[in-house]
Amino acid sequence: MKPENTSRIRDTVYVVGAGFSKGLGYPLTKSLLIEVWDRLPEDSREQMTEIVKFHHPSFNVDRLTTFPDIEQLLTEMAVNLQLFDASRPAEGRFTKDQLRESREILLFEIASWFHELYGPAIKASWLSEMVQKMRSEKAAIVSFNWDLILDHRLFSTNLDSQSYGLSKNLGEGPLLLKPHGSLNWYEGRQLEYVKDLKKIEIFHHKQESKCVHAFLRPRGVKSKSGKRYTPLIIPPTYIKDFKPSIFKRLWQDCTDVLSTPRRLVFLGYSLPAADLHAQFIFRCGFHNQLNGRIKDNTGRYPPTGAAEVIIVNPDQDAARRIEAVAGPKIQCTWVPKPIQDWLTADG
Secondary structure: OOOOOOOOOOOEEEEEOHHHHHOOOOOOHHHHHHHHHHHOOHHHHHHHHHHHHHHOOOOOOOOHHHOOOHHHHHHHHHHHHHOOOOOOOOOOOOOHHHHHHHHHHHHHHHHHHHHHHHHHHOOOHHHHHHHHHHHHOOOEEEEOOOOOHHHHHHHHHHOOHHHHOOOOOOOOOOEEEOOOEOOOEEEHHHHOOOOHHHEEEEEEEOOOOEEEEEEOOOOOOOOOOOOOOOOOEOOOOOOOOOOOHHHHHHHHHHHHHHHOOOEEEEEOOOOOOOOHHHHHHHHHHHHHHHHOOEOOOOOEOOOOOOOEEEEEOOOHHHHHHHHHHHOOOOOEEEEOOOHHHHHHHHO
């Protein structure tokens, strides 16, 4: 639901990326396939080896430099599935089901690993200070990370649909928008046998009769029969699928909060060149800061003006990508420091 007022939705908006979680012990996307490889079951690893070799003939598991970026590999697997029937008269060494299964196992193992990393990650000394800052500012946070660090440090046992911007209005407290999904989100049917006290409904689409539940505590779904349940996340691919209605709502809210801040801070977010969806949303936000948000009917609300943009990232290329999307009328300040160092200086 779009805000009805013409003022700022949140004075301060943080955009959180993989660099934020890297400081807490999580892997970066570019090294994700290498680091998760040995976690794959042996038979799945053998099958994945053949899939990778098909797309990258020089691939050698003993040479780390031959591992493709996981975003590239998952995109190649998606294209393989899309053109599977059109590219061959019969199934060859791999079936479509095997391709789907390999993709599912890879994502499941990543999700399981991230759950294991949660415990050590929340002990980082600077995290408490960052969370307190976000709370005191009643900030909106746009997080492209799946992990649950901010979810449970910001809201603890009060986690609900409003925490994620999925209630009837955006509320007044801190707000966590996750346009790429979350490790504790599952489509309703997957959690039908989970006790109500362990989950909460965060989204319901009446027309489609679909709902999304969230676990109240960081955990994955464990099946006694060995069935794998992959959370509702957008995999890192060049061709992203945002079909579930919850994502349409989330991207609308992201556009709104990015359109009216007084201060916009990028924390370890690189705005990947291949993520055209994110680039588009940020471009809409920067445009609306200068020209006003679009109303539900016609015309625009009065613009709130250009935000103060701060880019906290040691990677200068990342800063340049954000500056390019912001455009010449938006002033950006690059802070080439780790987040914890900037946090100390920012107070």
